[in-house]
Amino acid sequence: MDRSETTYTRLQKFIDKDMSMSHIYQPVILAYLLEHQGEASAEDLAEAILLHDDSQLRYYRGIVMGKPKSVLSKHGVIETGPRGSSRFFLKGYDELSPSERKRLQLQCEIQLAEYIEKRGKEAIFAHRNHSREEVSGSIRHQVLVGAEYRCQLCGIPASEKALEVDHIIPVNHGGTNDLNNLQALCYSCNAMKRDRDDTDYRNWPAQYEKREADCLFCHPAENQIEVLLENELALLLKDNFPVSPGHCLAIPKRHVETYFDLNPAELNAINALLHERRAVLMEEDPSITGFNMGTNAGASAGQSVFHAHIHLIPRRDGDQDNPRGGVRKVFPDKADY
Known part of the structure; x- marks a missing residue:
């Protein structure tokens, strides 16, 4: 210096x-x-x-909007704003004197202190800890670099959600801190996995890159198929043989044959594209009054391209004389009921 x-x-x-x-x-x-x-x-x-760390805020916002909100509302303790609102209101708050509010607050703090003393603070948040300190910093670094700083289950990057180093075979089941027994998971996937599961997700990054040379949907550009939308794990394609204007297909980037081969991360990615495209279609075409969505799984169900895909078909009043039955018309004689 x-x-x-x-x-x-x-x-x-x-x-x-x-x-x-x-x-x-x-x-x-x-x-x-x-x-x-x-x-x-x-x-x-x-x-x-x-x-x-907004990911932590989103996590606890989800907690707040779940069971706590439901129970407090059920017992008439709180009320919430209009549907979709995240505002909480303590019922009768204005009827309480300042001293009554202080006494009630103290009661809550006493309950909280007694609970923490009984359970122990470490135990209360054990699901958020996952024994991080058991793994050395250098090993942890190798695991995260090997995962390219993405969750090896859902694929989310570390910039969006905190990553944790997980034992594939849990320590309490005999697992070690050896590099071969470690994987990178975001805190949500790790919390869902807990210590009862020894699923190894380290091969998922390679799996997401799986493509078939002769598959139409694995190479849309080469097959003159227009890509309308894209996210990390999925594409939304324009159908080259539309049954109605706006007909499109949501597919995983990874080559898998049917809907039932998709993992949760891919399902989320596909759903996000379907919602986004639906909103665009509704805005661009006021004549759209409904949608059919469906997938064919297997040759006997009519599947002709064996790369999983979900159809999004816009519908309009009067586009069919009798639309009743919708997707049931795969068996025309059973569409009316």
């Missing part, structure tokens, strides 16, 4: 040229120290990083 440098110029140079921006950690830590008299505990810094 040049001794003639001031602290300001040294830090300015570090921030401009040397600070690693592979993640948010270094600038958050430095900014916090600058704001808090130059010192902080690891816990303080962890909380500062947490403020920037």
Whole structure:
């Protein structure tokens, strides 16, 4: 270090040229120290990083909007805003005096303290911990690099959701910290897996790249099939033989034969494209009043291209004399009921 440098110029140079921006950690830590008299505990810094982690907020928002909301509403403790709203209102709040509010708040805090004492704070959030400290930093780094900083089940990148190093064979079932027993999962997939499952997801990144040389849908551009929408795991294609204007197909990028071979991440990706395309069609064409959706699985069901695909077919009033029965018309004599 040049001794003639001031602290300001040294830090300015570090921030401009040397600070690693592979993640948010270094600038958050430095900014916090600058704001808090130059010192902080690891816990303080962890909380500062947490403020920037929207994935954690989404996780707990999902918790809040689930059973807690349902139970509190059922017992008449709260009411919520219009359908789809995330606003909570304590029923009768204005009827409480300030002292009554304080006493009720204290009751809640006592209940909370007793619960934590009984269960232990570590046990309460064990599902969010997953024994991270059992794996050394260098091994953890190798696992995440090997996974290309993506969850090896759902494919989500570390920039969108925190990744955890998971034991394929759980430690309490004899699993070790050997690199071959570790995989990268986002906290949601890891929480669902828990310690009862030894599924190995490390091959999924390669599986997502699976294509067949002679498959129409594996190579849409080469087969003059227009791609309308795309996300990480799926495509939405224009149907070259539409049964109605706007007819399109949602497919996985990975080559699998039928709908039943799709994994949850691919189903989510396909559903997202179907919803997005439906909204566009409805906006562009006010004559659309409904949709048929369906998939053919197997030759006996009419499948002709053996790459899983889901049809989205716009419908309009009067496009058929008798639309009743919809997809039941695969058996025409049983469509009317």
